[in-house]
Amino acid sequence: MTQCISCNHSIEPFISFGKQPLGNGFLSKPQFKSEYFFELEVCFCQSCSLVQLANQPKPEQMFNDAYSFFSGTSTKMAQHFERFADDIASRYLKPHDPFVVELGSNDGIMLQHFAKRKIRHLGFEPSANVAAVAQSKGINTRCSFFNQKHASHAASEFGHADAILAANVMCHIPYLHSVMEGMTALLKPTGIIAFEDPYLGDIVTKISYDQIYDEHVSLFSATSVKNLFEHHGMELIDTIPQPTHGGSMRYVIAPKGTRKVASSVTETLAREVANGLGSLKTFTRFKKSVEQSRADLKQLLNTFRKDHKRVVGYAATSKSTTVINYCSLTPDLIEFISDTTPIKQGKFSPGMHIPVLSYERFKENYPDFALLFGWNHQQEIFEKEKEYRSQGGQWVVYVPRVEIIG
Numbered sequence: 158m159t160q161c162i163s164c165n166h167s168i169e170p171f172i173s174f175g176k177q178p179l180g181n182g183f184l185s186k187p188q189f190k191s192e193y194f195f196e197l198e199v200c201f202c203q204s205c206s207l208v209q210l211a212n213q214p215k216p217e218q219m220f221n222d223a224y225s226f227f228s229g230t231s232t233k234m235a236q237h238f239e240r241f242a243d244d245i246a247s248r249y250l251k252p253h254d255p256f257v258v259e260l261g262s263n264d265g266i267m268l269q270h271f272a273k274r275k276i277r278h279l280g281f282e283p284s285a286n287v288a289a290v291a292q293s294k295g296i297n298t299r300c301s302f303f304n305q306k307h308a309s310h311a312a313s314e315f316g317h318a319d320a321i322l323a324a325n326v327m328c329h330i331p332y333l334h335s336v337m338e339g340m341t342a343l344l345k346p347t348g349i350i351a352f353e354d355p356y357l358g359d360i361v362t363k364i365s366y367d368q369i370y371d372e373h374v375s376l377f378s379a380t381s382v383k384n385l386f387e388h389h390g391m392e393l394i395d396t397i398p399q400p401t402h403g404g405s406m407r408y409v410i411a412p413k414g415t416r417k418v419a420s421s422v423t424e425t426l427a428r429e430v431a432n433g434l435g436s437l438k439t440f441t442r443f444k445k446s447v448e449q450s451r452a453d454l455k456q457l458l459n460t461f462r463k464d465h466k467r468v469v470g471y472a473a474t475s476k477s478t479t480v481i482n483y484c485s486l487t488p489d490l491i492e493f494i495s496d497t498t499p500i501k502q503g504k505f506s507p508g509m510h511i512p513v514l515s516y517e518r519f520k521e522n523y524p525d526f527a528l529l530f531g532w533n534h535q536q537e538i539f540e541k542e543k544e545y546r547s548q549g550g551q552w553v554v555y556v557p558r559v560e561i562i563g
């Protein structure tokens with residue numbers, strides 16, 4: 158891609174992470190030989206300010222019947238989605254027979270709260286194995302990608318939606334205009350769209366470059382979201398920062414002129430200008446900080462190896478794939494990665510092939526250092542792992558900087 162997926166303007170590359178495998182491409186030994194790699198390069202659009210990948214694997218390569226991320230693996234995220242659903246229900250749903258649609262509803266972590274209240278709902282979830290979990294809980298889930306065609310079919314089958322929701326999904330979809338057309342066809346004239354994604358502002362300040370991997374084709378800011386939706390007669394009416402995924406932003410959108418625009422929108426847009434999120438220079442500086450972060454992490458892990466310390470990765474996140482491959486973290490630096498997701502256990506990490514083992518393996522034999530790949534869940538994990546620390550175990554984090562937490 159050399160043109161912006163939002164506005165078609167030409168785009169400027171500013172960092173490459175080199176050849177990278179699929180972020181969630183956990184694999185077994187016989188699959189090593191045929192592993193897929195692509196160049197993970199990131200570009201900036203000077204016209205609409207969207208930060209985006211230059212290339213992305215095909216959606217079906219990433220989202221299929223063996224998708225390895227199940228939303229329900231974090232209890233704090235489960236609470237977050239309950240609050241998200243409550244907020245939408247109280248602020249935007251009419252008392253009479255409302256209808257809610259969610260894109261990327263995964264295992265039903267959010268829609269279950271509408272289902273419980275007997276609110277009509279529909280999830281679009283292309284990854285069949287996670288969709289099946291939602292279906293087994295009685296949540297109406299269509300196993301397909303959301304696009305213009307499927308949205309129009311849903312509108313004729315179920316009627317128009319009062320709210321269209323998405324969490325950590327919009328940033329995954331390259332065919333933005335098909336999604337926009339689908340949303341406008343499906344939404345009631347009085348309806349709203351609310352979606353949240355990792356926020357570009359946080360990624361830049363925290364140097365959380367691991368939010369960049371195959372699935373995340375866009376890194377949104379309020380400016381780029383506003384520009385995208387304006388093309389389709391929609392208006393950004395609220396921006397609400399979220400602590401999830403290391404710093405996210407919830408965007409609320411409505412057909413132009415139908416609702417009051419909150420003062421947060423002007424404030425967020427102004428802050429983005431002040432923080433240089435519309436300037437290529439910011440991203441060339443970001444590249445330097447990313448390189449420094451890599452050097453610091455490698456140096457620390459090399460010292461541990463020299464001192465014969467045991468290092469284990471904690472949580473085989475999709476994000477860890479970028480860090481592991483960009484920093485060349487080989488299995489001699491990290492003994493294994495502990496993860497609670499059964500589908501990942503017994504497999505190997507994408508690219509560097511570090512074994513992924515069960516959480517019990519971590520508990521049975523604490524390492525000297527645990528490298529926190531699930532840094533966005535730090536609070537939840539530190540609460541759970543008090544015992545590890547009390548026995549002298551130490552954490553290594555790399556966001557916002559490489560440091561040891563004893």
Ligand code: DWN
Nearest residue numbers: 226230231325372472473474475476496497498531534
């Ligand atoms: O955008 C995306 C977000 C929503 O989820 C997707 N593209 C994929 C995925 O990203 P991720 O894998 O980086 O998400 P998390 O939530 O940071 O990490 C989830 C992984 O961490 C799971 O494999 C489970 C594991 N985990 C663990 O082993 N112990 C998580 C917690 C909280 C734990 O205590």
Ligand code: SAH
Nearest residue numbers: 220228260261263281284302303324325326
């Ligand atoms: N909303 C959940 C899941 C996020 S992971 C959460 O925040 O925890 C991203 C999800 O989007 C995956 O379940 C993936 O299968 C789904 N997805 C990817 N492309 C999609 C598309 N075009 N339409 C709907 N869902 C999509």
